Structures are given as C-alpha cells and as structure tokens.
Amino acid sequence: MLEELAAEHELPRLVLEYRQLSKFTSTYVDVIPKLIDPKTQRLHTSFHQAAASTGRLSSSNPNLQNIPVRADLGRKIRGAFIPEEGWWFVSADYSQVELRILAHLSGDERLAEAFSAGEDIHRRTAAAVLGLPMDAVTRQQRERAKAVNFGIVYGQTPFGLAQQLGISPEEAADFISRYFDQYQGVQRYIENCLSLARDLGVTRTLFGRIRQHPEINSRNGMRRSMAERTAINSPIQGTAADIIKLAMIRIAEELRRQKLRTRMVLQVHDELIFEVPEEELYIGEAIRNLMQDVVQLxxxxxxxVKQGKTWEALG
Known part of the structure; x- marks a missing residue:
C-alpha cells in the first residue's frame, strides 16, 4: 500500500525511505563493525554445510550472503569491504547456472540450443513464446520472459507471476502456457519430478543427493502446493549447490598445487570471491576454467570473472 501511495505523495515515500535506512543501519552498519576480529582486523563469517535443505551453503555471524547487491545502500556497504594492501578482490560467478541445469536435466532441445549458441536466453524465450524475431523483442517483453524463465525454476504459479509483473492472472497463465508449448521438454521434466516425488517422496540432484518431500501427497492444499514447488526446484538448485562445492574443492587443490598466496574468502551462492595478490591476478583465468569444466553438461x-579494489567494484 505504501509503495502505491509513495508514487503520488511525499510522506509515504519518506516513510519507506526511513524504513530502508533503519533496516540497513540495524542489520549492517551497527552490527558488522562489532564483529571484526581485533587480532586479524577481519570479518570471519561462519558457513553452514547442512542448514539449507537445497544443499546450498549458508552464512551467519554475519550473514555475508545477504547483503543486497541491487540496492544502492547495499552496494555502499559492499564498498566498505577491501582487500589487504597490494591485493585485489577477484570474483568468479556462474552465469544463469540454474537455467543451464534446467536445460540439461530436462533435455529440452530448444533451451539447449539457445545456450549452446550463446544467445540471450530471455530474449530468445520472448521471441519463441510471442512468435517474434529476436531483434523485435522489446525490453518489457524480455523482462516478462526473464520472470517466466526464473519462475519456472521455482515452480511459480500464474498468480505469483501476475503479482510480480503487474499483469492479470489470465495474462500470466497464457504466457506460461505458451512457454510450455515452446519448451515441451521443460514441461515433461516438471511432470516427471512431481511423479517421482509423489511415488517415492524424494527428488535427486544430478549427483544423486536426495531431498525428501513428506508433504507432497498432503491433503492440505497449501502444504501440498509448497511441496510440489520444492520438488520442481530442488534438483535444479541442489545441483547448482553441488557444482559450486565441487568447484571450490578443485580450486583449493589447484591453489595448493601452485603454492599460491591467493585465498578463497567468500561464497555467495553461485559466486566465489578471492583475495589475490597483484602478481597472481593471472589466476582468474585458471579459476574460470576450473569452474566451467567441473562437470560436463x-x-x-x-x-x-571480475576484479576490483572493493567488493562493490565487482558489481
């Protein structure tokens, strides 16, 4: 409600701005400096291997995976993180890894062809769904296709998509229906995930790691619906978690093999961040290759791969 009023009146806008500033102050500005180790003058976050049901690592004390990257204030907070004098931060970030995993697991030929050709997958989806040449796709049409692409991974409903895009549920349902007409392999994948989960109560990642879905046959519609969404998403997000953990192991082994001073300092879901002495910046290319070759899809x-003198500079 306040968001709607803020577009027309000054006071609601100021209230929203105050809430955002207050949250950032209480969550980050007031807390993070107190967690700096007095001996090392560094933050030492804790990572948890088995806290997230998907298998992703989680972070606490402080949670450095949760600092917003798209908000201006979040970027300013990231700007406060700097490497040692004479060192750089290097980030290596998997691009659209969950959609690529979806293409592999589903065996959808159109999706695979688009990725193999290096196409803009969201523009390609919009063109396929709307029956347009790729160069005729508007920015708004691409954004809708992007929302559907990622929404499919998370089992999003037409109602959820409608809320996200500000369109009617009927329009959202039509877009999703046309998406499945074009990407029938994805639809079969979703049906197979749900069938397996209903029969066995579990889904598996590409590497065989199991997640249980005890509510998949629940009589409670809300619980069943949630279990269905997690059954669709778990093999994808879980496989992404497995892949980056394997990459972390391979990279750590390579850094030890080369006896480098470069150190892995943070994992933020699909991204790894390293602190690298200037004379070892060449290692970025080796890190890229290790991550890209960790599994053959x-x-x-x-x-x-990016480098910068602050965390903010990595984008």
Whole structure:
C-alpha cells in the first residue's frame, strides 16, 4: 500500500525511505563493525554445510550472503569491504547456472540450443513464446520472459507471476502456457519430478543427493502446493549447490598445487570471491576454467570473472 501511495505523495515515500535506512543501519552498519576480529582486523563469517535443505551453503555471524547487491545502500556497504594492501578482490560467478541445469536435466532441445549458441536466453524465450524475431523483442517483453524463465525454476504459479509483473492472472497463465508449448521438454521434466516425488517422496540432484518431500501427497492444499514447488526446484538448485562445492574443492587443490598466496574468502551462492595478490591476478583465468569444466553438461557452463579494489567494484 505504501509503495502505491509513495508514487503520488511525499510522506509515504519518506516513510519507506526511513524504513530502508533503519533496516540497513540495524542489520549492517551497527552490527558488522562489532564483529571484526581485533587480532586479524577481519570479518570471519561462519558457513553452514547442512542448514539449507537445497544443499546450498549458508552464512551467519554475519550473514555475508545477504547483503543486497541491487540496492544502492547495499552496494555502499559492499564498498566498505577491501582487500589487504597490494591485493585485489577477484570474483568468479556462474552465469544463469540454474537455467543451464534446467536445460540439461530436462533435455529440452530448444533451451539447449539457445545456450549452446550463446544467445540471450530471455530474449530468445520472448521471441519463441510471442512468435517474434529476436531483434523485435522489446525490453518489457524480455523482462516478462526473464520472470517466466526464473519462475519456472521455482515452480511459480500464474498468480505469483501476475503479482510480480503487474499483469492479470489470465495474462500470466497464457504466457506460461505458451512457454510450455515452446519448451515441451521443460514441461515433461516438471511432470516427471512431481511423479517421482509423489511415488517415492524424494527428488535427486544430478549427483544423486536426495531431498525428501513428506508433504507432497498432503491433503492440505497449501502444504501440498509448497511441496510440489520444492520438488520442481530442488534438483535444479541442489545441483547448482553441488557444482559450486565441487568447484571450490578443485580450486583449493589447484591453489595448493601452485603454492599460491591467493585465498578463497567468500561464497555467495553461485559466486566465489578471492583475495589475490597483484602478481597472481593471472589466476582468474585458471579459476574460470576450473569452474566451467567441473562437470560436463549438454550445455556449456560459463563463468564471469571480475576484479576490483572493493567488493562493490565487482558489481
């Protein structure tokens, strides 16, 4: 409600701004400096291997995976994180890894072809669904396709998509229906995930790691619906978690083999961040190759590598 009023009146906008500033102050500005180790003058976050049901690592004390990257204030907080004098931060980030895993697990030929050709997957989806040439796709149409692409991974409903895009549930349902007309392999994958979960109560990642779904046959519609969404998403997000953990092991082994001073300092879901002495900045390319080659899918894994003097500079 306040968001709607803020577009027309000053006071609601100021209230929202105050709430955001208050949250950032109480969550980050007031807390993080107190957690700096007096001996090392560094933050030492804790990572948890088995806290998230998908298998992703989680972070606490402080949670450094949760600092917003898209908000201006979040970027400013990231700007306060700097490497040692004479060192750089290097980030290596899997690009659209969950959609690539979806292409592999589903065996959908159109999705795989788009990734193999290096196409803009969201523009390609919009073009396929709307029956347009790729160069005729508007920014708004691409954004809708992007929402559907990621929404499919998370089992999003037409109602949820409608709320996200500000369109009617009927429009959202039509877009999703046309999506499945074009990407029938994805629809079969979803049906197979649900069938397996209903029969066995579990789903598996590409590497065989199991997640149980005890509510998948619940008589409670809300619980059943939630279990269905997690059954669709778990093999994808879980496989992404497995892949980056394998990459972390391979990279750590390579750094030891080369006797480098470079150190892995943070994992933020699909991204790894390293602290690298200036004379070892060449290691970024080796990190990229190790991450891209950690597993062979039927679509290429791609990794974006950046370097900067602050965490904010990594984007």
């Amino acid at each position: 039927n679509v290429p894994l791609t990794v974006d």
